[in-house]
Amino acid sequence: MTADDRVWWQDGAIYHIYLRSFADGNDDGLGDIPGLIAHLDHLNGSPESLGVDAIWLSPCYPSPDKDFGYDVADYRSVDPRYGTMADVRRLLDEAHRRGIRVLLDLVFNHSSDQHPWFLESRASRQNPRRDWYIWREAKPGRRPPNNWQSVFGGRAWEWDEATQQFYYHMFLKEQPDLNWRNPAVRRELMDTVRFWLDLGVDGFRLDVFSAWFKHADLPDNPPRLGLRGFDRQHHVYDVNQPEMFEALAELRAILDSYPERAAVGEPFGDGPALAARYCGQQRLHMVFNFAFTHCPWNPARFQRAIQEWDAAVPPDGWPCYVLSNHDVPRHASRYGGRHPDAVARVAAALLLTQRGTPFIYYGEEIGMQNLPLRRSQIMDPPGRRYWPIYKGRDPERGPMQWDASPNAGFSRTRPWLPVHPDYRARNVDAQRRDPNSLFSYYRALLRLRRESPALRRGRFQALIQDPRQAMAYLRAAPDETALVALNFTPSTQHIRLDIVPEPSRWELRLSSLASPQAAICGSEIRLGPHEAAVFFAA
Numbered sequence: 347m348t349a350d351d352r353v354w355w356q357d358g359a360i361y362h363i364y365l366r367s368f369a370d371g372n373d374d375g376l377g378d379i380p381g382l383i384a385h386l387d388h389l390n391g392s393p394e395s396l397g398v399d400a401i402w403l404s405p406c407y408p409s410p411d412k413d414f415g416y417d418v419a420d421y422r423s424v425d426p427r428y429g430t431m432a433d434v435r436r437l438l439d440e441a442h443r444r445g446i447r448v449l450l451d452l453v454f455n456h457s458s459d460q461h462p463w464f465l466e467s468r469a470s471r472q473n474p475r476r477d478w479y480i481w482r483e484a485k486p487g488r489r490p491p492n493n494w495q496s497v498f499g500g501r502a503w504e505w506d507e508a509t510q511q512f513y514y515h516m517f518l519k520e521q522p523d524l525n526w527r528n529p530a531v532r533r534e535l536m537d538t539v540r541f542w543l544d545l546g547v548d549g550f551r552l553d554v555f556s557a558w559f560k561h562a563d564l565p566d567n568p569p570r571l572g573l574r575g576f577d578r579q580h581h582v583y584d585v586n587q588p589e590m591f592e593a594l595a596e597l598r599a600i601l602d603s604y605p606e607r608a609a610v611g612e613p614f615g616d617g618p619a620l621a622a623r624y625c626g627q628q629r630l631h632m633v634f635n636f637a638f639t640h641c642p643w644n645p646a647r648f649q650r651a652i653q654e655w656d657a658a659v660p661p662d663g664w665p666c667y668v669l670s671n672h673d674v675p676r677h678a679s680r681y682g683g684r685h686p687d688a689v690a691r692v693a694a695a696l697l698l699t700q701r702g703t704p705f706i707y708y709g710e711e712i713g714m715q716n717l718p719l720r721r722s723q724i725m726d727p728p729g730r731r732y733w734p735i736y737k738g739r740d741p742e743r744g745p746m747q748w749d750a751s752p753n754a755g756f757s758r759t760r761p762w763l764p765v766h767p768d769y770r771a772r773n774v775d776a777q778r779r780d781p782n783s784l785f786s787y788y789r790a791l792l793r794l795r796r797e798s799p800a801l802r803r804g805r806f807q808a809l810i811q812d813p814r815q816a817m818a819y820l821r822a823a824p825d826e827t828a829l830v831a832l833n834f835t836p837s838t839q840h841i842r843l844d845i846v847p848e849p850s851r852w853e854l855r856l857s858s859l860a861s862p863q864a865a866i867c868g869s870e871i872r873l874g875p876h877e878a879a880v881f882f883a884a
C-alpha cells in the first residue's frame with residue numbers, strides 16, 4: 347500500500363473531543379470551538395503534534411444541557427456558548443489544513459423536549475407534528491402503554507397532562523424519542539446529514555443509532571435478572587429492529603455520494619456479533635465495540651475481545667477499538683493501580699497496534715485520571731439519581747490539562763467541572779518537552795503505525811494461547827510483519843510462545859521503557875516490568 351492508498355478513517359487514528367471540557371476560548375468556563383481551533387496544533391500539523399487523522403466532536407448544537415448536549419434543540423446550528431456557524435467553517439478549514447478530518451455527533455434517536463418539533467408535537471393531538479414523536483394512550487388506570495424502562499432510571503413513558511397521552515423517552519424525560527417510522531421525520535434527518543456534509547464535515551458518530559426504530563406494536567420486553575430497572579429486561583422490542591438496515595443503507599448512500607466521508611455508529615446492546623451486523627457495505631463504515639472498556643487488566647480478556655471482534659466484523663466492514671470515552675471511567679484510573687503511567691503505556695500500545703481504527707479519548711495521551719468529585723459537585727443526571735451506587739460520568743469529563751497555570755490552562759475562569767488536582771505535574775506542556783513522557787510515547791506509536799502497513803492493516807495472530815502475564819501477537823501484511831509483546835505485570839517476564847513465528851530474526855523498533863529490556867530468543871520473549879515492545883521482522 348502506498349501513501350496515496352491510505353483511507354483516513356481506516357488507516358488513521360481518531361481523537362474524541364468532549365467539547366465542553368477541551369479548551370475554553372471565551373473564558374466562560376466551558377470548552378468551545380474557538381478554544382479547540384487554538385489547540386489544533388496539539389493534534390496534527392506541527393512537528394510537536396500528537397499525529398491524529400481526525401477528531402470526533404461531542405454535540406455542539408443548541409441544547410438545554412439536561413444531558414450535556416445529547417438533548418438537541420436544533421440540529422442545524424451551533425449553541426452560542428460553543429461558537430457560531432462561522433466558527434464551524436473556520437474549524438473545518440483549520441483542521442483540514444492540518445490534515446485533520448472532522449466528525450460531528452448526530453443524536454437522532456431523540457431530541458430535546460425544548461426542540462420546536464417537540465413543543466409543537468405536545469401542543470395538541472391534532473398538531474401536524476404530533477406523530478414526529480411516539481405518543482400512546484394510557485392503559486386502564488393511567489398505566490403506561492408497556493413495561494419499557496429508561497436507561498437513566500424509571501419508566502420510559504411520561505404522562506402529558508394537557509393532551510392526556512404518554513410519550514416515550516429511552517433516556518431522560520427531557521429527551522423524547524423521535525418517530526423514525528414517520529417518513530417526514532426520516533426525510534428531515536437525512537436532509538440534516540446532507541446539510542453538514544455540504545458544509546464540509548467529513549463524517550459522523552451516530553449516537554445510539556440502533557435504537558432509532560422500536561417494534562411497531564410496542565410489546566412488553568421479557569424480564570431478566572439485573573440490578574437497575576433497565577437491565578431487568580431483555581431489550582427485544584425497544585432496540586435493534588430490522589428496519590434499521592434500510593435506514594442505514596439510505597444514510598450510507600448519502601455519505602457515498604460525497605467523497606471520502608465516513609460514519610461510526612454507537613450500537614445499543616452488548617456483544618460483538620450484534621454490533622458487527624451493522625458495519626459493511628450499505629451499512630456503516632465502523633461500529634463501536636465496547637469490549638475493551640469492560641475488560642479487567644488481564645491479557646486473556648483483551649485477547650479474547652480482539653479475537654471475537656476480529657472474527658465478527660465482516661470482510662466489507664472494519665473494526666475499531668476504544669479504551670475510554672465520555673461514558674466510562676478513564677482507563678488510566680481503571681487499570682492504573684500503583685503504576686498508572688507504566689500501565690497507561692502498555693494500554694496505549696495495545697490500542698494503537700490493533701487491526702482496527704483506534705479512538706483516543708482526549709487527555710488519555712497524558713494519562714488523565716478520573717476526577718475525584720463530591721456528591722454536591724455531580725452534574726450528570728444518572729449520577730445524581732444513583733449516587734453512591736453509580737457516580738455518573740462527570741469523573742471522566744474533566745477539563746483538559748494543558749499546562750501548570752491556574753485552571754490547567756483550560757480557562758481563565760472557573761471551569762464547569764473542577765480540574766484534576768494532579769494538573770501541575772500532569773499536563774500537555776510538561777509532557778511535550780519530555781522525550782520519555784506518555785505523550786511522547788503516544789506520538790511515537792502513532793508515527794510507527796502511520797509508517798507501517800503491517801500495523802495498519804496486517805492480519806492479527808495471537809502467539810500465546812492462554813496469556814497470563816503477557817500478550818504477544820503478530821500483525822502480518824504481505825511485505826511486512828510486526829510482533830507486539832505487552833507485559834501486563836510489574837515484574838520482568840520470560841514468556842514461552844505457543845506459536846513460534848517465522849522468520850526468526852526480530853528487530854526491536856519501539857519500547858515503552860526508557861531502557862528497553864525486550865528481546866526475542868527462539869520461542870522465548872523477555873520483557874521488562876510493564877514493558878510494551880514492537881518488533882519488526884529483520
Ligand code: NOJ
Nearest residue numbers: 413416453517553554673
Ligand atoms: C450515548 C452517549 O454517549 C451518552 O453520553 C448519552 O447520554 C446517550 N447516548 C443519550 O444520548
